[in-house]
Amino acid sequence: MKNYNSKTIVFAFALLMLASVGCSRYAITTDLEEPLHAGTGMSIGAILDDLPADTPEENKPTYENIDYFKEQLAEQIEKKDIFAGVLVGHDNPDYELTGSILEYKKGSGFMRFIFGMGIGAAKVTISLTLTDKKTGEIVFGGNYTGSVTSEFSKGDKMFENVAKDFAKSLDKSLKKYGWKKN
Amino acid sequence: MxxxxxxxxxxxxxxCLIATGFPAGKNGTIILDDGRRIDDTEYKIVKMYKIIEVVKIExxxxxxxxxxxxxxxxLDEDGVDVTEKYLGKYAVRKSSPNPNKTKPTSEASEAKSAKASSPTESPPTPTDGNEATTARQETEIADAPTPASSPPDTLRGDSESETVRTGLHESEQTTPIPARRNTPGETWRTDRARQRQLRPSYQRLWNFGIRVGSNFSIPTGQFYDGITSGPGFGADFMVPITHELAFRGTVSKSGMKWDDNFGFFFDDPTITIVAQDNSFNATRISAAAEYYFYNREGEFPPKVVGFFYSGLGAIVHDITSTITARDNTTSQVATVTVTDSFTEFILVTGVGADLMFSPSFGLEVAGTMDIVVLGSKGASTPQYAYVFDLRLGVISLF
Structure with missing residues (x-):
């Protein structure tokens, strides 16, 4: 059998690790069937509590977390120039983005700082759906996970990660249709 | 190797690690929250993303x-409900009290017939497996009711304002609440910082408070041998930090007395002490943290507020003796006044209650214990003495 040098082994191992941990952080449940209407506006609607029924109140995110998440969603979607405008809580949008939080672990910044290695990690799983308000149809949606394991990151970073992933996945889906940015 | x-x-x-990470396929029926029933499916449960991936239908x-x-x-192939088995704690959720949970079979059948007749419904389209998903399958969720949840939170609303009780004066003022973007249906709690802002119990209920009262001090310990208890007076000044906590500064004078058997005498037989008046006073100055407790479920502002405090300070002992003596040889009479003062470190602690007659005025009853730290004083271990106080006074809040 051919002998492999140490660099080859390290490279192969790194490749395997990447293959195992570098998977996407979301699963699309409803993909776009057609491009979005050009020049439309989007509103960010309700982010609901769909955590398991036995989740104690203190283990749930706060209004402040949700506000931050909505701001991040608006910011990240705006960056992609998909919509003519992105508003939070607008009454009459063309599209509305809503969500349900399915999993939330606040984590501990202190534990992350002291121990690292995933101890004290924060994690959130959110189901996000984009609805065409005119037809009432869900045009795009998926479940997104965000986590923070770094000792130097705040737990809120996971919401930012989810927002980025949503904007990225929507943009990616639109590109299949040769979507032109606003 | x-x-x-x-x-x-x-x-x-x-x-192996990667292969075992893929969930095994399960067979059975899936009933969605809109009542749709998908029979004869093979599906996988991907817990990481909280999704069920259907890989085969019929x-x-x-x-x-x-x-x-x-x-x-x-449902499994025999029609047995396996929701809890496969979804675990996600089998029951706050926002989806779907009746199908309890009656999966009958309602699912209705859903199935509804599915067949509905023009908007299309059965899942078989694909080559490369597409991420079949679109439009989640249409009905748009019309799903908002969660059956608690009443709308008072924090909600963009330009909402909220009346917040701000003091014992029972005055109410309208405090503007910062604009929020929460949407109806959202039932998230608010964080502690905001609770402090809004909950009356976290408010500073008054700007400062004063207590004035008389006390009866009881000194104990070897250090105070020959000293008896006596009345005094004192005053406290409180500055609230929160409604539960205040900084407390205290100055009090304890009118202790010498024991009747105590007195001065001269060794010289030619001098006779005609009269002597000895006094002993202790002045205490202390700083403490004072914590308030009251029935949070009861009337507000509370009529009875308990408190305890703990802190440190100093006790200044003043001795004054006025002695009138006569020289027996010359019959000359002279009066001499002798004074001395010494200070010791004290630890103060106490408990009491304020009985409020009005939001800003009340009666105070308290008991305190001061530990006088005397140092070693020649002994092998630190020596302590104690001064107990019973206090009755009045309190005014401003």
Missing amino acids: SKSRVFIATLAFMT GVAVKIKYSFNRISAL
Whole structure:
């Protein structure tokens, strides 16, 4: 059998690790069937509590977390120039983005700082759906996970990660249709 | 072991690890929260993303994903409800009290017939497995009711304002609440910082308070041998930090007395003490943290507020003796006044209650214990003495 040098082994191992941990952080449940209407506006609607029924109140995110998440969603979607405008809580949008939080672990910044290695990690799983308000149809949606394991990151970073992933996945889906940015 | 074997072993291990990470397929029926029933399916549960991935319907390969929050029930091939078995704690959720949970079979049948007749419904389209999903399968969720949840939170609303009780004066003022973007249906709690802002119990209920009262001090311990208890007076000044906590500064004078058997005398027989007046006073100055407790479920502002405090300070002892003596040889009479003062460190602690007659005025009853730290004073261990106070006074809040 051919002998492999140490660099080859390290490279192969790194490749395997990447293959195992570098998977996407979301699963699309409803993909776009057609491009979005050009020049439309989007509103960010309700982010609901769909955590398991036995989740104690203190283990749930706060209004402040949700506000931050909505701001991040608006910011990240705006960056992609998909919509003519992105508003939070607008009454009459063309599209509305809503969500349900399915999993939330606040984590501990202190534990992350002291121990690292995933101890004290924060994690959130959110189901996000984009609805065409005119037809009432869900045009795009998926479940997104965000986590923070770094000792130097705040737990809120996971919401930012989810927002980025949503904007990225929507943009990616639109590109299949040769979507032109606003 | 050669490097190639290490490589192969690592590869095999990682392959196994990855392979075991893929969930095994399950067969049965999926009932969605909109009542749709998908029979004869093979599906996988991907807990990482909280989704169920349908891979086959009636033997035809498909790739459809449903979020856990869309699943009403999972039935196995025998029609047994396996929702809890497969979804665990996600089998029951706050926002989806779907009746299909309890009656999966009958309602699912109705859903099935509804599905057949509905023009908007289309059965999942078989795909080649490369597409991420079949679109439009989640249409109905748009019309799903908002969660049956608690009443709308008072924090909600963009330009809402809220009346907040701000003091014992029972005055109410309208405090503007910062604009929020929460939407009806959202039932999240607010964080502690905001609770402090809004909850009356976290408010500073008054700007400062004063207590004035008389006390009866009881000194104990070897250090105070020959000193008896006596009345005094004192005053406190409180500055609230929160409604529960205040800084407290105290100055009090304890009118202790010498014991009747105590007195001065001269060794010289030619001098006779005609009269002597000895006094002993202790002045205490202390700083403490004072914590308030009251019935949070009861009337507000509370009529009875308990408190305890703890802190440190100093006690200044003043001795004054006025002695009138006569020289027996000359019959000359003279009066001499002798004074002395010494200070010791004290630890103060106490408990009491304020009985409020009005929001800003009340009666105070308290008991305190001051530990006088005397140092070693020649002994092998630190020596302590104690001064107990019983206090009755009045309190005014401003």
